[in-house]
Amino acid sequence: DAGVTQSPTHLIKTRGQHVTLRCSPISGHKSVSWYQQVLGQGPQFIFQYYEKEERGRGNFPDRFSARQFPNYSSELNVNALLLGDSALYLCASSPRTGALRDTQYFGPGTRLTVL
């Protein structure tokens, strides 16, 4: 079975622009989480979605938003990009929500560079 897939692999944007990142979970997984990993740091939790509803949110500004589709894929949107948004954005899927003790399977990430 295919793992978590993310697109695009790399992205370059300029300040003030908008970006959309995409994630497809492992087949059968209904929960998707998003993390931001700044260079040299551990990943930081942004959102968790399950059955198209937001179930958890980290300490990120409202410029960050996400949604989950009926096929359980997900998009992360970031508006008004800042230089500090440059990071590796990781998507993780797990079978169910409210149970983060379940294994989260991570995708390879999308490397976003904001100039």
Place this chain on the structure above:
Amino acid sequence: AQSVTQLGSHVSVSEGALVLLRCNYSSSVPPYLFWYVQYPNQGLQLLLKYTSAATLVKGINGFEAEFKKSETSFHLTKPSAHMSDAAEYFCAVTQGGGADGLTFGKGTHLIIQP
């Protein structure tokens, strides 16, 4: 609130030597603890997880970790390092509720000397 502290941003060991990566956590409720490994330009791969079933947890690639509540620690060990173990290692904690996600430490870069 939950937090993770990984002692040592870089750890260097010789091939065949013991690997010890340290992780201390803070959690207001019994935690769930994880160790992930990240190879260059890749996502995170789960090594092992603690979910209260047993304090000594065995993972993939010969790694294991011991949960010590009294020390609030979850250190990762491997008896004999291999060159392929060179990577970034992250300890993570969650309280299982979902709302807070996984909280990661800053990571430890493991260097294997030939």
